[in-house]
């Protein structure tokens with residue numbers, strides 16, 4: 001179990017992490033999700049022992065590791081641009097962490113090679129060990145980086161936008177594959193992403209961060225269905241503001257029959273979005289358009305129509321809580 005309590009950090013007088021408390025359970029796959037600059041990487045570096053907090057503590061299984069350096073923490077990590085050693089073969093890259101161990105802890109050369117080859121099989125690159133990094137695709141290189149991180153049998157795996165530099169299709173494939181790998185190995189894993197789709201699809205639990213603070217921690221369903229703040233509602237999935245200031249998902253607004261008590265709005269635009277219609281409508285009491293989704297199997301309302309709408313969902317976020325900082 002990883003326990004962070006009261007972690008604060010600032011750079012040049014600017015507060016980057018503000019009193020972060022977080023517990024990560026054994027075997028959990030946790031995503032740190034937030035916009036650029038929200039402090040995700042800084043938090044990950046503090047967990048790794050690559051940076052040290054101004055105050056607060058980091059515990060691994062009850063042991064205080066706050067002042068321990070990275071080499072003493074048994075963590076494996078993969079960063080977006082964590083380059084492989086160009087002049088080394090793939091198998092040597094993977095075995096590197098073991099080969100540089102002090103002599104009394106270092107396995108034999110044969111054992112290192114065997115372990116590296118087994119890991120290459122695990123990341124589905126068996127047989128490519130003799131190649132050099134330049135002879136692999138970007139996606140394959142990131143899998144090698146992952147195999148290298150796993151070689152030293154870390155107790156914790158940290159991934160910082162590991163697929164960030166890859167194109168969408170490769171990213172999706174690797175995402176699925178990483179999910180499977182985690183299921184197989186059950187290694188406690190924390191990954192940083194600003195991609196909500198990635199976080200919601202992969203993680204057991206998502207931690208949404210903004211401006212150095214945790215906005216919400218919860219399962220992907222909780223984060224999506226019951227956002228705890230307007231920030232989360234806006235950052236994760238789509239949201240639209242209703243009269244009265246509350247935010248709701250466009251697909252959670254129902255068009256009611258004429259004569260009902262729903263709120264009257266005037267349709268401004270309608271366009272197809274895959275299997276449904278996206279309707280944009282004006283309301284007298286809101287400056288911006290309300291967005292809602294209508295069933296794609298029926299004819300949609302037309303621009304200029306007045307329709308009555310009602311939020312269908314109970315999980316509304318009160319826009320009046322909107323932060324002013």
Ligand SMILES: Nc1ncnc2c1ncn2[C@@H]1O[C@H](COP(=O)(O)OP(=O)(O)OP(=O)(O)O)[C@@H](O)[C@H]1O
Nearest residue numbers: 011012016034035036037038039040041042043194
């Ligand atoms: N070593 C450093 N020196 C000075 N400022 C830093 C340092 N590291 C991070 N920062 C600042 O701290 C803030 C948080 O950065 P951090 O990299 O943790 O955010 P992030 O959420 O990971 O963003 P991104 O998704 O862009 O990587 C930023 O304003 C950044 O400029």
